[in-house]
Amino acid sequence: MKTLFLAVLIVTGLIGGLAAQPIALHQDNPHYFRYKGQPTVLITSGEHYGAVLNLDFDFITYLNTLQKDGLNLTRTFTGAYREAPGDFGIENNTMAPESGRFIAPWARSEQPGYAVGGNKFDLTRWDDAYFNRLKAFVGAAEQRGIVVELALFCPFYEEKMWVISPMHVTNNVNNLGTVGRNEVYTLDRNGGLLAVQEALVRKIVTELNGFSNVLFEICNEPYFGGVQLNWQHRIADVIVETERDLPNKHLITQNIANGSARIEKPHPAVSVFNFHYATPPKTVPLNYGLNKVLGDNETGFRGTADSTYRKEGWEFLLAGGGLYNNLDYSFTSVQPDGTYQPGPKSPGGGSPALRQQLGYLKSFMQQLDFVRMKPDSNFLSGTLPPSMRVHALSEAGRQYAFYVYNRNHPKTANPLTLALNLPAGRYTVTYVDPETGRKQSHKLRHRNGQATLTTPPFGVDLAVMIKK
Structure with missing residues (x-):
């Protein structure tokens, strides 16, 4: 019984430092990862980021599917940002839980009035049920050899998305968030939200320190919604400061641009630079000299054909990238096994066949001694x-x-x-x-x-x- 109890503590991250060393840049070639002692590229076709925040999403079935398909990455959001049904034309969007099925890091208060049902949030208290679910998800992924890229924040693309965030003043009892959606992620105009954001980062980083399979992404698509670069650097600093006295140190990822861009003056703590819709992969030769992992961690808006996203993945990896994540709309709360067929109005694709094809890409890379190779x-x-x-x-x-x-x-x-x-x-x-x-x-x-x-x-x- 004592041994079983200890094993549970390790899996759930309650004892830091006893798990395997966290995923890191490979010491011989930092364009790639080292995970569980092996050279690693991260390749997946993953759900639309609602695995934790959507209580209706069966993440065990989802992770089993990724494992079966030979894929080793998933990306998810924390719940500081969420969507509503119908946003972006996404069918059965996992980021848009039904009323009463949204779970966030912050505890609910006793006061009714949250915009999408239920009580308002108290930004000074944590929801233990949320962190239990987050750790259960990360732990289940770790058991299956799947790395979790956790996007801590996301800008609010439209006003309707800002007004359903727990950080909006109408949705919390703390009188915080009386700012415009383009001011939320700034150092000088955030209306008191910076302290809330920093506290959230410290809490999440501490709770997940015992896991080996976590990447912390500062912010999804910060080039929208007024997200300041110095705010991003501050969040990176908070991650580093929080882990300074903790057993494990995790990689930090930063989302740079849609398409391609040359990275200027990178933050020294960032180890993975991500791009969206990075095809053709011009951004790889532009930034290869940084000697860090370059990733294409979101695809879409090019139809639903499997070949489109298969080719994007193969091109990016064979150009010298180290991470590829197709945004797969075949994963829904109703069909968490990835068998839903996105309709013609879907912003992207995804299917069992595509995941199998990306599995061939991963197998191809594993047959190479790729850490000794370069473009x-x-x-x-x-x-x-x-x-x-x-x-x-x-x-x-x-x-x-x-x-x-x-x-x-x-x-x-x-x-x-x-x-x-x-x-x-x-x-x-x-x-x-x-x-x-x-x-x-x-x-x-x-x-x-x-x-x-x-x-x-x-x-x-x-x-x-x-x-x-």
């Missing part, structure tokens, strides 16, 4: 058809991997002849169909000069691995 723009020689893009990683003379993206969606499969700048040697060449996972291999004996490689016929994409 290689000189591996392929000659001119490609204008419809194609190629991204390559290499460890010169030992291992190569590249991905061919054909944006023309050809109706018939055709081979492609490539000239490779390959040192002399004997190699095994393996072709992988990213849609089906099918492989075929052959030997290549190359004497000197450029090597010529003719691929099997393929349609919209192809992955190739070459090992000496």
